[in-house]
Amino acid sequence: DVKVTQSSRYLVKRTGEKVFLECVQDMDHENMFWYRQDPGLGLRLIYFSYDVKMKEKGDIPEGYSVSREKKERFSLILESASTNQTSMYLCASSSPPKGTEAFFGQGTRLTVV
Amino acid sequence: AQTVTQSQPEMSVQEAETVTLSCTYDTSESDYYLFWYKQPPSRQMILVIRQEAYKQQNATENRFSVNFQKAAKSFSLKISDSQLGDAAMYFCAYRRYGGATNKLIFGTGTLLAVQP
Numbered sequence: 289d290v291k292v293t294q295s296s297r298y299l300v301k302r303t304g305e306k307v308f309l310e311c312v313q314d315m316d317h318e319n320m321f322w323y324r325q326d327p328g329l330g331l332r333l334i335y336f337s338y339d340v341k342m343k344e345k346g347d348i349p350e351g352y353s354v355s356r357e358k359k360e361r362f363s364l365i366l367e368s369a370s371t372n373q374t375s376m377y378l379c380a381s382s383s384p385p386k387g388t389e390a391f392f393g394q395g396t397r398l399t400v401v
Numbered sequence: 402a403q404t405v406t407q408s409q410p411e412m413s414v415q416e417a418e419t420v421t422l423s424c425t426y427d428t429s430e431s432d433y434y435l436f437w438y439k440q441p442p443s444r445q446m447i448l449v450i451r452q453e454a455y456k457q458q459n460a461t462e463n464r465f466s467v468n469f470q471k472a473a474k475s476f477s478l479k480i481s482d483s484q485l486g487d488a489a490m491y492f493c494a495y496r497r498y499g500g501a502t503n504k505l506i507f508g509t510g511t512l513l514a515v516q517p
Contacts, residue, residue, distance in 0.1 A: 321504060328410070330492060330509035346504070378446065380505070389436075390505050392446035 291315070294379050294393035301400050307366040309396050311379030318383055320362035321390065324348060325376040334377075337362055369400045403428045405495050407508035414483045415516050421468075422478045422511045424493030432498035435469065435476045436505070441489040449491070452476065454498070480513075488515040 295310035313320065319338050323331040323346075333346030335354040343354050351373060355363045362381075366373055379393040404427045414420035426435070437449040452460045452469050459467050464481045480487055493508040 323507075328509060330405075330407075331505075331507040333504055333506075336504055376444070380446075382505075389448050389451065395444040 292379055292381055292391050292393040294377075294396050296396050297394060299396055299398045301366075301369050301398065303370060303400055305366075305369045305400075307369045307398070307400075309364040309366075309377055309379075309398070311362045311364070311381075311393055312360055313362075313381040313391070314360065315381060315383065315391065316359065317381035317391075318359075319381060319390075320356065321380040321382075322346075322352075322354065322362065322364045323378045323380065325378055325395070331378060334364065371400050374398060374400045403430070403495055403497070403506050405493050405506050405508040407493055407511050409511045410509070411512045411514070413514045413516060414480070416483055416485060418483055419479060419481045420483055420513065422480075422491055422493075422513065424476045424478070424508055426474050426476065426493070426495050428474070428495065428497075430497050434496045434498065435467075436494040436496070437465070437467070437476075437478045438492045438494060438507075439487075439489045440492065440510075441486075446492075450478065483515050485515050485517060488513060 292313045301307050321336040322334045325331050332348050337343045337356040353365045377396045380390040382390040406425045433454045435452045439447045439449045450462045450465050466479045468477045490510045492510045494505045497503045
């Protein structure tokens with residue numbers, strides 16, 4: 289059974305803190321993604337990685353960075369958390385070109401106070 | 402840039418009835434994939450159905466089927482014999498064909514309520 293695991297389901301952090309959201313997949317997928325989900329806005333891509341140490345900005349990268357040191361792990365970093373980063377964060381992975389489907393983690397609901 | 406539009410923020414259907422969720426998209430590509438994902442209250446995104454643009458036949462998965470109109474850039478999801486477990490947020494998504502770095506582009510979602 290394929291699996292994408294996010295380290296936390298719920299997280300509460302203070303403004304200005306450095307926040308790490310971790311995602312691990314066990315499918316040997318090349319591509320990994322971080323999305324942000326907000327009501328009425330759908331899923332917006334923050335960053336994606338197509339190989340170890342390779343990354344590309346998505347649609348809303350401001351205030352975020354990522355790290356992919358190993359194929360199975362993709363981390364999203366909020367350098368200095370702000371209240372407007374309170375949101376649901378979803379990690380996904382896929383394996384082009386054969387696999388078109390993306391598999392998702394269970395989401396992390398982050399609240400910045 | 403490709404975009405995906407879901408114009409129905411919320412829909413409601415009676416149990417055992419049929420409901421259709423709408424999706425339109427904009428692209429200049431000729432080859433691509435379209436998807437419907439379901440997100441129940443558990444938040445786990447689940448693939449419902451997939452359509453390859455080069456296939457004229459509409460995809461079907463049990464009670465779920467699509468009406469793919471390539472010229473109109475329309476991709477609607479029909480749920481037949483609706484069940485209480487179908488209540489969820491449904492997202493339409495687009496992915497360009499081929500390439501190693503293609504990403505999924507999502508619509509804003511439709512929240513489906515199923516009334517007993």
